[in-house]
Amino acid sequence: MKKNLRLAAGLGLSLALAASTVACGSGSAQQEQKVTSLSIVSGNNPWAAGIKKLLPEYEKQTGIKVNIETFGNEQLNDQYKVKLNASSADTDVMVYQPQDVMREFTRNKWLTDLTGYTSKDASWKWDDFQKPAQEAAALDGKIYGIPLMTERHVMYYRADILKANNIEVPKTLDELKAATVKLNNPAKGFYGITMRGQKVPSVTQFSSFLYSFGGDFAKDGKATIDSPEAVKAYTFYGDLLKTAGPPGATNMGFVEASAIFAQGNAAFYLDADSQAYNFLDKTKSNVIDTVAYGSFPAGPAGSKPYNIVPWVAGVSEFSKKKDAAFDFIKWATSEEMFKKLMVSDTVPSPRQSTWDDSTATAKFPAGLVKIVQGIAATGVGHDRPQLEQVARAREFVGGPVVTAIEGGDVASAATAANKSFQELLDKESK
Amino acid sequence: MSLTQAQRPALQAAVVPQKMRKAPTSRRIMTGLRVLGIIAVVFVLVAPLVWMLLASLKTSLDITNPARTFDFLPTLENYNNVINTQKFLPFILNSFIVAAGATTVALLVGVPAAYAIARFKVTNATAFLLLARVIPGVSLLVPWYYVFSQLGIVGSYGVLILTHIFVTMPLVVAILASFFEGMPLELEESAQVDGLTRIGSFARITLPLATPGIATAAILSFIFSWNNFLFALVLSNQETRTLPVAISNFTAYASVDWGGLMAASVLITVPVMMVALFAQKYVVAGLTAGATKG
Structure with a gap:
């Protein structure tokens, strides 16, 4: 009996509280006839x-x-x-x-x-x-x-460094690799290339490599990240960072990787063109006058950057x-x-x-405008697996990237990742 | 062989200084260790704050350059950006209104509640109240949002204060209930013998003695409300937005404004520190009062 009384009192109190809030707020909930x-x-x-x-x-x-x-x-x-x-x-x-x-x-x-x-x-x-x-x-x-x-994948590079070392702007991924190895000088704190190496963030930037090697994340509901093309792409991406990248690359997202380039401590940076304006801001960048832009280098299947x-x-x-x-x-x-x-x-x-309007594009770096105009034919419309649970999928797909950077067994890492990714795809297709 | 009367004090005199010399050494070592310990703890606690303060005075370029940790040209540009461009001052006011409101209501309701819990037989009440702190906030948010948006009051200070009471009240009651329990019942009894009513003895005797407990509860509930992110994320609008939500705007889609973020963090931290320092006076006073009481 006593308990019930207490319960009733509590209920009454909370009702009173609710009623008072209603009183505070009434008036603004009216439906509008004309949109204002x-x-x-x-x-x-x-x-x-x-x-x-x-x-x-x-x-x-x-x-x-x-x-x-x-x-x-x-x-x-x-x-x-x-x-x-x-x-x-x-x-x-x-x-x-x-x-x-x-x-x-x-x-x-x-x-x-x-x-x-x-x-x-x-x-x-x-x-x-x-x-x-x-x-x-x-x-x-x-x-x-x-x-x-x-947004699309572009190659940022240091025009001054390439010129001083007589290196042509790389047109293919193999040329890029050779250039990064040549310019890498870790003793002086200068690296050939900086890119994302952290598991989840790296997936989007790995995607262009995957496409340019002839692969994709999935095809017709079947996961394809263990295909020979995908394994080659993983290995290549990992090798770039392993041989010419900064230490601790597997902990880097775009914030960390781009900071190294902005400091002037790397020759190449491959990432989204949406970051170009950070390199042109004098409070954020040492490379305002020396940064240049190139198309994503071609792989065995051509140059296929994401364009999303x-x-x-x-x-x-x-x-x-x-x-x-x-x-x-x-x-x-x-x-x-x-x-x-x-x-x-x-x-x-x-x-x-x-x-196509030159007054509209005047504020964009000229090199970037050319890339945008030319990309429509080759670009791929996605930069991550296409499914609802994309965040989960990125955990799996990014795994072999880390393995490759650390120099592990990429093929078996890709097989394991493919299996988990496939299970996710199956769950969603049901 | 026995010592003469004259020899004894001489021996004692020889021994005593030796003991005295020993004691200071070990005490000095202990003091040294204690200072080292304090320095280590203070360093761990203060280093991030110092880094934050330094970073707020740097450009993003200097922040990401390890060589410029201490050697840099200070700039107030970040503060200018935060206050003038991002218009942060109204957010500080919003946070203050909500935190102060939620703390005041929690104290008004929570102090008598805690007293009742301490003095009458209310079993498991504090544990039950603390359950509110265990329930994940997000599970409350959906129904809350539904109700509040039906009532058309989302975005008002009232809603924010009301939801923040959910954070502050259990804290106030839990802290003060145990505080009241620790206070001698005899004080109130003698007050009643002298003619005060129960409520009178609570108001005139117990409450003033509980000031340190109330101050502690107020500081903590203010800080918890000040830092609350989730409720304000959904239930505030552009005008009533609080600081923790506003600060998330410094991480943009393709760039992070580290300098601005750190300047905003300094602005968030300073008011809380001032409130804590102001209220600490009462906490310390209360601690000594408790000690002499025995």
């Missing part, structure tokens, strides 16, 4: 930094107040999962990384199918988006996001303002807007027409 505001959530990327400055323009044109919130990469996905699990209508436009979360988000029915929207307005020109970008925005033939940026869309803008399935949300995306991804973003924040636009 939109909420955008984005990762902290150059596109978001650029569009923030242009939002007052949109407000002036349409009278719609756009609120944008940005998060670090991991935090972005964490908060999406909580909010969307609760079917929240708070977010209208969702900026996300398609390769990491599009499969999961669409399976949970969190994203609006935008296929119909993209064909509605011919003047917006969906066709102008580069082909690989269009493909990256779609899953099973349906479009779930509009590409905001593109890191960020797309989608519309939340729970948004009550879907049409207004897409109108905003349309405005933000118009040719005119991308040209502005390219100039203000060097956003690598996914629209072909913007790269």
Whole structure:
């Protein structure tokens, strides 16, 4: 009896507490008839930094107040999962990384199918988006996001060092290897090459090597990272870092590896072109005047760098303002807007027409523009395994990279990794 | 053979200084060891803070260059960036409002609760309350978010304070319940003999004596709320964002602004240190009061 009384008292208290919070918050939950505001959530990327400055323009044109919130990469996905699990209508436009979360988000029915929207307005020109970008925005033939940026694998090198040593800019992977070995001088703290060597981060940068040796992560639901091509690619990647890389390479992601190049302590750095602007910032780089850009060197199967869309803008399935949300995306991804973003924040636009406009590309290093213009034919549209559990898969796929750098038995490491990766693929296909 | 009366004191005098000489040596060794121990512990605790402070005054280029650990040209550019470009000051205010609010409510409710738990027979209450600290926060977040967004109050200070009470209250109750239990019941009894009511004796006798305990609980709950990341990540908006969430913006997609990150970290740490130093006065006063009580 006494216990029940206490329970009742507790219940009463918590109800009172809940009621008081309701009283505090009522009023803001009213449904809007005419759209007067939109909420955008984005990762902290150059596109978001650029569009923030242009939002007052949109407000002036349409009278719609756009609120944008940005998060670090991991935090972005964490908060999406909580909010969307609760079917929240708070977010209208969702900026996300398609390769990491599009499969999961669409399976949970969190994203609006935008296929119909993209064909509605011919003047917006969906066709102008580069082909690989269009493909990256779609899953099973349906479009779930509009590409905001593109990114590809490039070869950063020190023009001054190569010139002083009479070395031609490498066109093939074998030439690259020879050059790195020749320039490597660990006694003086100078290394031939720096790249990611840490298990999970290295997967994306290993991908171009894999493709250029003729392999891929999987084909038709079968894991192929133990194929002879893949083993050769693993071995080559590991050898580069083992013979001419900095010590401790297996602990390096892009932050560590790029810092060595930025300090001026390495001749080559192979990574995404989105980092080019760090090397051109005098507070971050010693190599502003000496860094140069080359296409990804050719392997036995040619030069096949990844050419991906890191960020797309989608519309939340729970948004009550879907049409207004897409109108905003349309405005933000118009040719005119991308040209502005390219100039203000060097956003690598996914629209072909913007790269043909020399005023828009003026802020980009000339060597980089040439690579972007030429990559459409050879680039591969993914830089990591394509499945929902991509984070788990990267743990397996990255394993042999570490083995190769440490000089272990790559073939058996690849076989083991392939088996685990296959199990993951099987689980998902069920 | 026996010693004469005259010889004895002389011998003792000879022995005593020898003993006295010995004692200081071993004491000196002990003191030396203790100083070494203190230095080692302080070094481990302070080194990251010093590194953070130094890095906040460097460019990213100098931070990643080991040769420039101490030899660098200090710059205030990072602080300028954090305060003027990233507009960090409102986030400090937000964190302060939420932490102070959550601590105040936790104290208002938690102090009487802890007293009741200590003085009446409430079995396992503290253990049950501490369960709240064991439950992973994220498992609460989804239902919370659902309820709060239905009510349309996500992003308000009220929601942040309410959820942070979940962090601070159990802490306050757990610390103070054991503190009240340690206080002699006789004090209250004699107060009641002198004519005070139960509530009067609590307010006039027990509460003032519990100041050090309350100060400790307040500092800890303030710090826990100040550092809480998860609840604010989901339940705040751009205007009410707290510091730990705001700081995650320094790791961008393809670059990490180390200098800015460290400058922001310094700005996060300093207010907490000030609160701790301010409240420490009461903690120390309480400790000595407890010692003389025997």
